[in-house]
Amino acid sequence: MQKDTEVRLGHGSGGAMMKRLIDDLFLDEFSDEAALPGDDAGVVPLGGERIAMSTDSFVVTPQFFPGGDIGRLAVCGTVNDVATSGAQVKYLSCGFVLEEGYPMDKLRQIVRTMAQTAAEAGVSIVTGDTKVVERGHADGVFINTAGVGLVPAGVNLSGRNCRPGDKVLVSGTLGDHGICIISQREGLAFSTTLTTDAAPLNHLIAAVLEAAPHTRAFRDPTRGGLASTLNEFAEASGVDIVVAEDDVPVRDEVRGACEMLGYDVFQVANEGKMVAVVPADEADAALAAMRASRYGENAAIIGEVCEPACESGHTVRLKTAFGSTRILDMLVGEQLPRIC
């Protein structure tokens, strides 16, 4: 099959195409032993300590959607990515690419949201950059944020740590953010009371780490959904993961929207949710800590890590209520509404 000669939308959707772009192009050129590719944050030594760094760019349109805006995503996304390393997130940078003509009052609203969200997360935005491009060259506002924090000694979280017998947890209902955004898109518009669930989860992560100090990994199931995250873990750790479909918390409205459009809820993007892999003997404590945290009230244990069923694969499987099992693949391209 011919290699891609151009960038496609599918390269940004968090699934297999994006992974190929990262592996075949970015990592190929950037390979550096200090970096640990594959985890959400890069953990590197600095001045005798270890720092975790992460960066994320936010290009969502519309910029304003039920329950939030791009500013909230911009802070939460990076805070959460850094926090998955176990680091205490302290400082963010933010860079704006603004389109000529973008209304100033909307920009102020976005920045205000960023300040409020940063305060909630307990982080400071300490440096930034602003560029303006001509009308038509950016969808209103693009925001990049980067974050740093110190990783405490002895904390070594990574997608490579999962072992057979570990339990898989999610901090709440899946699909809320993705469906909320889709409901605003032209041509697909439907009404729902769903709001985005974007939220800073660094406090939740800290609580889980305290209750379950041997937690293997955290990851936020953003683009590509739970399926992408679990497949990344399975591949990085060389294991299989089995999820019980009935144990995964999903709001009725999200289910309804997915049925209507023919979407797979396991591949829908989330924002304010965290996946954790925890040793079996600490799973109940981790669950309790999640449920006691803000944003974690619907947390659940949804599956477990197993020995790989065959040597070549690391697969993620879904057990249906019906008793059958199907493979949960990574998203390919983008999810599109279908008639078939």
Added chain:
Amino acid sequence: MCLAVPSQITSLDDNGMAQVSVMGVTRPCSVRLVPDAKVGDFVLVHAGFAIQRIEEQDARETLALLEEMPDLLGDEVPTPDEAQDSCATCA
């Protein structure tokens, strides 16, 4: 080819358009193809059009039949030796 979702009609206008709801998510839907649909009815919706009214009664009857099926069918079926060979599509 047949993705059609059971949805409930929550409102109707005079122009053949309705709002339908699936588990709390609502969307506009044309009822041109089911002109006698009413608010509260359940309909199958395909690509933005209702194509059939679903009667709860039908669902119940089907389930009742299914439960009896093993009794209805089980005894009547001849074994391969008893039956004539019925190879349907071979010449």
Added chain:
Amino acid sequence: MDLKQFRDPKLAHELIELIGKICKGRTINLMEVCGTHTVSIGRYGLRSAMPEGLKLLSGPGCPVCVTSNHDIDCAIAMTRVPDAIVATFGDMIRVPGSTTTLGAEKAQGADVRVVYGPLDALDIARKSPTRPVIFIGVGFETTTPVVGSAVQMACEEGLSNFYLYCAHKSTAPALAAIANDPDTRVDGFILPGHVSTVTGLAPYEFLARDFKTPGVVTGFEPVDILSGVARLVAMVAEGTPRIENAYGRGVDNCGNLAAQKVIEDVFEPCDAVWRGLGPIPMSGLRLKGAYAAHDAMRAFSPEVEPTRETRGCRCGDVLRGIITPDQCPLFGRVCNPEQPTGPCMVSSEGSCAAYYRYREHN
């Protein structure tokens, strides 16, 4: 309305046992001709639950998969009509034509928009009255009256910039082609659910009458499918071929008369080329009468590239039930959902995609 009982594992298990009992000592081939059935069968692991001797074959039931390369090339050619907006169901975006896809053309700057249904395309036409809006129409009888209604609405409103590229097809001619095919042996048909919602049972009567083959209209939940299979194998065993309706809650035996009328008013049958089955007379549809003014091919006659079939791709044989997807040499390694060679792997309902997605590990 609670339809959960149609997923009840206990009831399903009883039906599987019953099917096993009836099938003992027999070899029976059943074919499903609806892509949504293929997906359901895969999702619920029903294929491997069937007793030895009973094979469930996937037929030409995915309208995207049976769309010929030429038809796809024509749809793609529409993106080159000056100032045109091409509106399409999501299913078609990644389907390969001879050299490219609608998705690739979109990446190159063509105005291609994915819509949930034709009403959204009408909306686009209203909002951009000076630009031609060309809707790519694919689908069997479930979708045909929906698209036909949109064409009627465009006519009623005087929305002269709304056009249809019509690649719709009818199900019955494909069934006849399969029944007549000497390479395929089918003892019974699992008949499509929502196509039958529109057509009713009449189009299938010829199967029982002329080919002595039974057919059961079946719904999509696992219990629906198993009950359809049970009825079919019973009829095969008894030698009493009939056409039956096991999806009473979704299908009236006479079908949806309003929908049938729309098809009749807006379209007329024409010859069509099916991937895998080849040309089948009077199996396609085209706009007729006053509605022909909205026919995109007639209005624009765009230049269409010469058709090229992909070498090695055996979608055609998969569609006829001659081989199962895993018997295609390209399956999995060369052709997979990430790098699809043929439409059967691209379409979410294509047999190959369903096989790949729902491959079961022991």
